[in-house]
Amino acid sequence: MGIDPFEKRILFVTGKGGVGKTTVAAALAYAARDRGMNVCLVEVAPSPNMRMIFEREIPVYKEVEVDRDLTVLSIEPFRALHEYVGLQLKIGGAARLILNNRLLNYFLNTAPGWRELITVGKIWHLYDMKVKWSNRPRFDLIVVDSPATGHGLSFLKAPSVFMNIIKMGRMQGQTDDVQNMLTDPKISLLNVVTLPEEMPVNESITLLKTAKEELGIPTGITFVNSVYPPLFDEESQASYDELQKDGKAMERLKEVFPDRAKGLLTALESRQARVDQSEFYKNMVLDKIGPPIVSIPHLFPGRVDKEGVQKVAEIINRSIKEGV
Amino acid sequence: MQLSDLVAEKHILVCCGSGGVGKTTISASLALSAAMAGRKVLVCTIDPAKRLADSLGLKELGNEEARIPDEAFDKAGVKPKGELWGMMLDSKRTFDDLIERISPNEETSRKILENGFYQNITTALAGSQEFSAMEKLYELAASGKYDLIVLDTPPSRHALDFLDAPNKMTAFLDAKVIQWVLKPYLTAGKMGFKFVNRTAKAMFSILEKATGKETLADIADFFLVFEGLYDGFKARAARVRELMEEDGTAFLLVTSPQSGSLSEADFFVERIEQDGMALGGVIFNRVHTPPTDLTSREAAALGEKAASSLKKYQPAVEALVANLRLFILLAEADKRAIDSFLTRLQKGVGSVRVPYLLHDVHDIATLLDVASYLKLRVLRV
Numbered sequence: 001m002g003i004d005p006f007e008k009r010i011l012f013v014t015g016k017g018g019v020g021k022t023t024v025a026a027a028l029a030y031a032a033r034d035r036g037m038n039v040c041l042v043e044v045a046p047s048p049n050m051r052m053i054f055e056r057e058i059p060v061y062k063e064v065e066v067d068r069d070l071t072v073l074s075i076e077p078f079r080a081l082h083e084y085v086g087l088q089l090k091i092g093g094a095a096r097l098i099l100n101n102r103l104l105n106y107f108l109n110t111a112p113g114w115r116e117l118i119t120v121g122k123i124w125h126l127y128d129m130k131v132k133w134s135n136r137p138r139f140d141l142i143v144v145d146s147p148a149t150g151h152g153l154s155f156l157k158a159p160s161v162f163m164n165i166i167k168m169g170r171m172q173g174q175t176d177d178v179q180n181m182l183t184d185p186k187i188s189l190l191n192v193v194t195l196p197e198e199m200p201v202n203e204s205i206t207l208l209k210t211a212k213e214e215l216g217i218p219t220g221i222t223f224v225n226s227v228y229p230p231l232f233d234e235e236s237q238a239s240y241d242e243l244q245k246d247g248k249a250m251e252r253l254k255e256v257f258p259d260r261a262k263g264l265l266t267a268l269e270s271r272q273a274r275v276d277q278s279e280f281y282k283n284m285v286l287d288k289i290g291p292p293i294v295s296i297p298h299l300f301p302g303r304v305d306k307e308g309v310q311k312v313a314e315i316i317n318r319s320i321k322e323g324v
Numbered sequence: 325m326q327l328s329d330l331v332a333e334k335h336i337l338v339c340c341g342s343g344g345v346g347k348t349t350i351s352a353s354l355a356l357s358a359a360m361a362g363r364k365v366l367v368c369t370i371d372p373a374k375r376l377a378d379s380l381g382l383k384e385l386g387n388e389e390a391r392i393p394d395e396a397f398d399k400a401g402v403k404p405k406g407e408l409w410g411m412m413l414d415s416k417r418t419f420d421d422l423i424e425r426i427s428p429n430e431e432t433s434r435k436i437l438e439n440g441f442y443q444n445i446t447t448a449l450a451g452s453q454e455f456s457a458m459e460k461l462y463e464l465a466a467s468g469k470y471d472l473i474v475l476d477t478p479p480s481r482h483a484l485d486f487l488d489a490p491n492k493m494t495a496f497l498d499a500k501v502i503q504w505v506l507k508p509y510l511t512a513g514k515m516g517f518k519f520v521n522r523t524a525k526a527m528f529s530i531l532e533k534a535t536g537k538e539t540l541a542d543i544a545d546f547f548l549v550f551e552g553l554y555d556g557f558k559a560r561a562a563r564v565r566e567l568m569e570e571d572g573t574a575f576l577l578v579t580s581p582q583s584g585s586l587s588e589a590d591f592f593v594e595r596i597e598q599d600g601m602a603l604g605g606v607i608f609n610r611v612h613t614p615p616t617d618l619t620s621r622e623a624a625a626l627g628e629k630a631a632s633s634l635k636k637y638q639p640a641v642e643a644l645v646a647n648l649r650l651f652i653l654l655a656e657a658d659k660r661a662i663d664s665f666l667t668r669l670q671k672g673v674g675s676v677r678v679p680y681l682l683h684d685v686h687d688i689a690t691l692l693d694v695a696s697y698l699k700l701r702v703l704r705v
Contacts, residue, residue: 017343019583048587161444198684200344231647232640240640249634253641256630263616263623264644265649270615273682 003220003292005031008189010142010181012156014207015193016200017147020225022049022273023304024193024296025145031320033070034313037140040071040126044119044146050074053304071139073126075235077115080122088170094284116158116173124178127187156182156190156215182217189220196224196281205288216254218219224282225293227276274298294319327576328700330604331358334574337474337604340486341578342588344687346609349370349694350578350678351476352410353381354689357700359408363471365486366409366464370457370478379687380410386422387414389464394503400689409470413478418456419446421463426556435549441542441633445496453478454489462564487568487599488560496659497554574604579665581611581658586665593669607698608662613679614655615648623649 004013005028013025022043029041040063044048051058054066061079063110066072129138146155159179163172182188190211194200204222211217232240243249254260286295299308331336331354339351348369349523355367366389372382379399380392389411397404418435427433436442446452454477461475477486550557567573575596579589590604596603619625627645631638665673678697 017345018582019344047584049584052583095604105704164476198686231643235641236639236643238639240643243637245635246637247635253630256626257616258618258631259616263614263618264648266615268644268650270651270682271647276684298442 003188003189005191005220006035006037006320008141008220009137009187010123010189012144012146012188012217013193013223014146015188016203016222018199019193019195020296020304021147021193022047022145022192022222023309023312024095024225025143026050026053026225026309027072027316028191029141030067030313031316032141032143032311033067034317038069038138040073040139040142041066041125042123042142042144043072043074044144046074047145049304050145050217053306053309055306060240075119075122077118081114084118084121101123116155117162117178119155120158120178121174122183123257124181127181153235156211156217181217185218185296186220190217191220191223191282192280193225194276194285195226196253196285198281201281201284202289204285208289221292221294224278224283224285224293225277226298227282227295229297230275231268231271247289260265295303325604327354327605327607327676327698328576330576331472331700332361333361334604335470335572336461336570336574337472337478337577338461338486338568338573339475340477340592341481341576342585345578345580345585346678347578347692348376348476348577349691350607350609351474352376353575353685353691353694354700355410355472355474356408356688357695358472358474359404359406360402360695362405362694363550364409364469366411366470367474367476368411368413368457368464369476370413370453372476377412378687382410382412387417387460389412395461396688399687402688402692402693413453413457415453415456416446418460418600419452422456422459422557423553424544424561426553426560428552432552436546436553439542439546439549441546450611451468452493454486455493456565457486458490458568459560462560462567465567489602490564490667494558494561497550497557506534539640542661556584569601571602571631574602576604577606578609579606580609581661583661586661589665590668594599599669603673605668605673606665606669608675608677610680611653611662612654612658612678614659615651618648618652620649620652620656624650677687 011028013021013028015021015024026041029038029039030037043058046058046060050072052074056064056066057074058064058066060074060076063071063073123144125141126139126142127137131138140322159175159182161176163179192204192208194204203246208219208222211219243253247304253264257264265321282293282295288312294316337351337354339347339354341347348371351369352367352372359365368384371378376382381398382390382392389409392410394403394683423436423442424433427436428698446456457475457478460634461473464470464473577589577592579585593603593606616623623645627641627648630645631641634641662677669675676698678694681690683690685691
């Protein structure tokens with residue numbers, strides 16, 4: 001594989017709603033952790049899935065070590081802004097005074113866009129943090145579970161939008177830093193998660209195109225999630241071929257199941273159709289987006305849990321080792 | 325009320341739901357079945373799948389409505405008694421049109437349309453798409469051209485974003501508050517900070533340091549011009565809001581049986597009831613249907629029986645049975661999730677389940693298939 005995601009510092013994981021973004025983000029975090037890295041998994045909006053995976057409440061804006069060398073942080077824009085202004089003014093009290101100003105609060109409650117900007121700003125801050133008394137980064141890797149909605153990448157777009165609005169001043173320099181972080185191929189990598197279905201695949205194509213052409217954000221791996229693997233392996237396929245030729249055995253099978261095994265055969269048909277669909281859209285991803293691609297098999301139950309995530313982490317590590 | 329009644333009687337149906345649940349497909353099917361039954365229907369969509377848009381001829385529509393051509397129906401072998409129209413929403417254009425409509429003269433609208441701050445809030449920032457969807461809906465409803473408009477809402481992370489958009493946008497553009505904030509700044513530019521109160525002075529100097537003078541000037545310019553338009557803007561947003569609460573309007577919630585999508589749905593239902601709007605029904609999309617009446621345990625027991633009497637074909641039988649169990653489990657999980665959601669739903673709100681389809685919905689024929697699952701009787705002529 002041309003890209004080793006674990007050589008970067010920030011992995012953004014994005015995709016349409018319901019494709020398994022959080023699962024893949026958490027799995028990437030585990031995969032990196034298992035390679036000995038200290039990882040921070042960031043969510044930019046609280047998701048029930050994150051809570052389901054770690055089977056615990058995740059408080060807002062508080063770093064939580066959910067596992068060895070794995071920290072989760074749920075970014076909340078207002079809290080991030082408080083922290084930012086505090087850092088800028090170097091005095092907590094003054095920051096509170098200003099932020100409690102009615103006018104400013106009016107602005108913050110209504111103005112669009114700043115939430116996205118401050119969120120990316122906080123990610124920059126995490127990236128820039130050092131271990132106390134040393135020059136070592138606090139986190140080796142930051143994995144961001146990032147929403148893709150409406151305009152697709154509104155939150156990754158925020159710095160460049162604000163660079164247009166903000167023409168000078170201290171904030172402009174900082175916005176510049178953030179934008180440089182996002183566009184540096186040594187630091188950031190935008191990864192997309194999709195299902196093997198028409199809409200998510202098409203949206204991923206558009207999203208990556210926007211990322212490359214408009215935002216200049218380096219793009220990485222496409223994760224095709226919930227791929228149905230073929231039902232039969234070599235042995236069972238041979239066995240099934242034989243079975244089909246053996247009329248008596250087929251009769252026996254149909255006697256055992258009600259409705260002459262209608263359900264059994266319907267399920268087989270459904271499986272086949274899904275395998276075909278998975279294959280078709282995986283090829284479309286290869287064709288339109290290109291490698292590297294990691295496909296993640298459909299895992300049951302649909303409910304995500306830590307065990308499932310660690311399984312996906314193994315798949316990711318294996319794929320990267322084998323070269324995708 | 326059944327879904328089929330809503331489609332036959334309402335004037336506006338708003339399809340809401342979190343991203344990736346198939347809102348566009350459901351919206352198009354609802355619109356199609358109403359058109360088949362004789363109504364003049366418009367489906368207003370944001371981001372349809374390319375194949376669906378192509379087959380309906382929606383490709384070059386932009387922000388204008390266009391009638392779905394007869395050829396699209398011919399291919400499916402049907403003829404609608406009414407008319408089906410479609411459009412793709414262009415958020416920026418809708419915003420610009422609105423500014424032009426409420427501006428007293430061309431100069432005012434030009435000043436706003438060319439303002440850098442305005443361009444940024446209408447194109448790049450979150451919430452503008454939701455707002456313009458509602459605005460467009462109002463304009464279309466007011467035109468009186470259609471018996472029914474089906475609105476497919478923008479693919480936001482939260483279904484609720486759509487309901488919040490007009491209020492947020494109105495509050496944001498509130499000239500009075502802004503005046504209070506920026507008037508001193510504008511005056512200060514000319515006369516120095518003498519007459520400005522201390523807090524405002526401190527804030528401006530921080531904002532100026534932080535963002536640069538030009539930024540504030542851009543914003544101030546915008547609000548100065550917009551001030552005269554604000555009342556018109558606000559009145560319009562209020563009418564949009566009223567339209568949402570009218571008897572002729574119903575909200576439909578589209579959700580998948582996945583837990584994430586359902587917990588979003590919970591919030592949405594609660595909120596819509598709080599706001600005094602009508603939840604017309606819930607559509608569960610992409611539901612796994614059981615391949616058989618057997619429970620997964622019964623299937624496993626029968627599987628063992630079959631494997632022992634067909635030892636020779638054990639690998640095949642085991643794979644077949646494991647697969648049967650997988651599909652039973654998927655269906656059971658969906659059913660449990662839906663049943664539990666329905667117990668939380670107010671009585672009298674109808675619901676339908678659309679199965680997970682193995683083919684893409686991309687033309688009139690496949691939309692009609694979906695319509696049949698929505699229990700919409702469609703007369704095929």
